[in-house]
Amino acid sequence: MPRDRLRDLIAAQLVHSDLPTRVSDLILTALDEPAAGRQGPGDARPGDAGRGSERLAAEAAVYLRAVSVEGFRGIGPWVTLRLRPGPGLTLVTGRNGSGKSSFAEAAEIALTGEGRRWSQRAAVWRGGWRNLHSGGTVRIEVTCTVEGIAGPVTVTRSWQDGDGLAEGHGAAATADGGRLSTSGWDAAFSTHRPFLSYAELSDLLGGRPSAMFDALHAILGLDAVADVARTLTAARGRLTDAARRLWEEHPPLLAALRASGDPRAAQVADALGDPAHLDLDRAWALAAQPPPAAGSAVPPGQAVTEGLQHARLAALAALRVPASGEVAVLAARLRELAAEESGLLGTTTGDAARLATLLAAAVDHHERHSDAIADAVAAAERPCPVCGTGRLDEAWLRTATAELALLRERAAPLAAVREGLARALTEVRLLVTPVPAALATAQAGSCSTPVRAAGAAWERWAALRLLTDPVAVADGLAAAYPPLREAVEELATAAAKALDLADAAWLPLAARVAAWVSAARRAEADAQPLADVRRALEWFRGAAQDLRDERIRPFAEQSAGIWSLLRQESNVDLGPVRLTGSANQRRVDLDVTVDGVDSTALGVMSQGELHALGLALFLPRATSEASPFRFLVIDDPVQSMDPAKVDGLARVLAQVAETRQVVVFTHDDRLADAVRRMRLPATVLDLVRREGSRVELRENLDPVERHLADARALVRTASLPRDMAAMLVPAMCRTAVETACNETVRRRRLAAGARHADVEAALTAAHSVTEKAALALFDDARRARLVLRQLDGHAPWAADTFRALRDGVHVGYGGNLAGLIRNTARLADHFRSLA
């Protein structure tokens, strides 16, 4: 079925569905997509005539006229099997080895380019396709009539010496020599397979279920349906794969997060722990955040032990001691100032300084008491607290103050040194910090050697703050600094290393988390499309099944009809045939009942029954209306059939032959015998193979002869009442002549390329034997009046015979019946020999 019609059909169904537009659009888009991987119609078959040749239309009906073979398999010298184009049954009988299968295979290979029997065999089999008794050339020629092409079309395939079976040169030509390409037939050959062999029928039922599905599916014209299902399934696959990978990755990711000591990992695990409540934003923020800067504060409210641990490590890693240069300079300055001070103390400057201190104390003493006690008398009488004799009066105060200024002036250098010392000590206290809180806490909670060593070193270092003696401080700085520096640096390095370790574990984990979160976001975004695709697929599968059921029904009914004729004594009933499943599950459901009990197993059937069932299933395929091939070549269908089934088969074939050209090759006489007994219209050809592969064909029975044989049998029946014979014998003779006329008309018109339906319609419209004769003689039924004159012109006996069988049917024939039959045979031959 063309894709557009299928699209319209599905679109119409979509309108009545309750699918959202999104979903139905998916289906329509898939329908519009060209199928991937399918052969385009333009692909030429190798060995074809090639460029410049006209292509045979795939739908023009085809009948076989002749198959000629030389040097192929059992056939040696050139021999031709002539067939009557048009509907009818032809049996070709011959003993095994007489070359009948060679004809069947030759026709198949010439037309399709390959033989099924050969393509699946090992090389050792394929080697024997050339006839031993012929020279190097192998040549097959199939002549057929093709609707719309005047004159027969000849398809040849020939092989040179040394060519392989597949290397034959194929060509097709019209009667006037025009080249044709048969590539238009390729698809129809694989879809309808007008060549059925015993082996193929057995294979189809015994083979894989999907193979039978495909074979039946192809005839339904629903390839586009399969393509759409494939497209949708692929889309669903892409979406579910992403989701499946996401959730496959989830447990190991969580496990890795939980196994990690990193606090961020624990937080991410918390955010992603519940698949139903993913906190993607939080996980993303944690994973994307840069590693904490060294020394950064522990986040407030940090409750997680690992977090505290991490912050402590960060604090320890950040521990720093003063630069060694700074410590050395300060110590040197202290020593220098201390030396300067002690040097000055032994000089006048030192004396002046000491005196100034003494005087200043006395002045201070005097001012304190004169200020505090207003009694001037008492004050004036106060003795000197140093000597006890002198009076510290106003006059003394004046002299002393002047003296003090002088002394201070002289002691100024020492004062400057002392001031420098005081500054230096202040600097020491700035430099020497108390034990840092981080270290102190670490010391309290840890027993690790670096922590303890650093703690102890720092405590000794901090003790320097309490010292005032510059030299002692300078000594302390020199002594405590190196161990402090060593211990703290060791601790900080160890802490930094531990921190790095944590980050090294975290960073790849963070990358994994980030990737997973991105994928999860995509999956979240894909959830709707996935649901849509699923729904589309579900709907489409139902719709496709309906379409298939609808399409296969006529075929299934035909199959059931054929089976009912074939089965004869079999207790197996064939019900509806359904194509079900999809993808790898596709299969053919045969509703087979045995004695009324359901049984889907084909195993209950005998080989002969299976074979008959195969025929029942595949005859409708080969005879489908859509097939251009109006012929059907069956090779040895009666093998393993019991006699009763052979009768059924004969009737089935005769039935098919009413509208198709059926050519049956058979190795024994059973089928021919059944055809004769049941008086089925058929042509029987005997095939005899002589020495040297010389094959001869002899016509044994044909439809005309059958009627004449019946007539002879009546005449030989002595006791038959004369009146009956006088009416029935002419009737049989008339039928014989009509059959001959029909044959001639079909051969002529089909060869001229007429439409087959038109030919049959013309034959049906010609009611009387005279009209049929007019068709045969003049190709015009309206010239019936001229028939007798024309026959008389041929020979007087011909006109007499024609008149006798025309009128004898109605009034009886008074003459010699045996003579009438003899003349009828000659008359029929005359009609059949007309061009």
Add this chain to the structure above:
Amino acid sequence: MSRPGPRLDPEVPLAQADRLLRGEGVADLRGSWPRICAWLLRLAVEQAVDEVWRAHGRPELMRLPMRAQLLLLPAFVDGAAADEVGSAWYALSRAGHLHAYELAPTAAELRRWHQDLRTLLPRLAQPEPTPPNGMPPNGLRPSG
């Protein structure tokens, strides 16, 4: 080939065949009952054809060989029924005779023939329908 012609309802041999198929009175017949059954069924066909000749007032045709009778039959009854009667008679003749290499018909086979005849034989007694398009497929019709 010609048979004595006492009038016999085709129902009688059909009923006897049915008895055999149901296994009644089979004991005495041993293994030959399938062929006897086939003969009975063939007898029913022949009786039904005789009825056709009687109905058309041509009892002399009963004495003709069966092949001739079957050739005449399409001139008197529905063509399709005549064809089926012909094939049934030939098939039953074949089954009833002992042929080299061929086995006796099976019970299922016989039962099916029996069923087919039950519906086929009454069709011979029906007035033939007017064939469409003038001539019947075999053209064998003494028409006026």
